[in-house]
Amino acid sequence: MTPSINQAVLTQVVQALKEGHIRYCESLGFSPQELCELTRLTADDILFLSNSAVQFMRISIDHDMLSKMLARTEQxxxxxxxLEEALSLGASIEFVNHYFGLSTIEVCARRRLIGLFVRQGRNLAPDEEAETLVWHAWQKVGVRKLDSPQALQAMMDIAREHDLSLTVIWNLLKQWYQEKLLHEE
Incomplete structure (x- = not known):
């Protein structure tokens, strides 16, 4: 037997009422009087209502809101x-916190979820060849603002293209901006 909308909603509402979420139940369209009556029902009464052939509930779709939520889901x-790509490219906890807003615990959990195990301690300093590669690659992309989505994408592209750690690239760029070798707009 396929559960009806009556059964699905009543089950949800009864549970919400037990947990004290009255506003949620009202937002579904139930009146305070109906909610009061639902709290007085026995399990048999709820089962009878749930399995009734008469549909006393309807589904309505807010198409505008659904469209917005689908767009948000895509984002x-x-x-x-x-985020997962950044982690796989060697983004440090500090980097992920800076660009993605995740805490240390969230970064560690995300790494575990994707099966990424990172050695403890500091990243090795890049050699002169790596520094030169990053310098030329950064000059080529022409991004001026380090705290921008464009900079994040450019750093990820450089890391991927040159097989370098994202954190190493970020640390070099921060150092160059601090030393005024690079200038932000």
């Missing part, structure tokens, strides 16, 4: 993909 999916 979140892209955010998660970019």
């Amino acid at each position: 979140e999916r892209l955010f998660q993909q970019r």
Whole structure:
């Protein structure tokens, strides 16, 4: 037997009422009187109502809100993909906190979830050849503001292209901006 909308919503509402989420139940369209009556029902009464052939509930779709939520879902999916890519490219906890806003615990958990194990301690300092590669690659992309989505993408591209750690690239760039070798707009 396929559960009806009556059964699905009543189950949800009864549980919400037990947990004290009255406003949530009201937001579904129930009146205070109906909610009061629902709290007085026995399990058999709720089962009878749930399995009734008469549909007393309807589904309505807020198409505008659904469209916005689908767009937001796509943004979140892209955010998660970019985050996982950054982690796989050697982004440090500090880097992920700076560009993605995740805490240390969240970064560690995310690394575990994707099966990424990072050695403890500081990253090795890049050699002169790596520094030169990063310098020329950064000059080529022409990004001026280090705290921008464009900079994040450029650093990830450089890390991927030259097989360098994202954190090493970021640390070099921060150092060069601090030393005024590079200038932000």
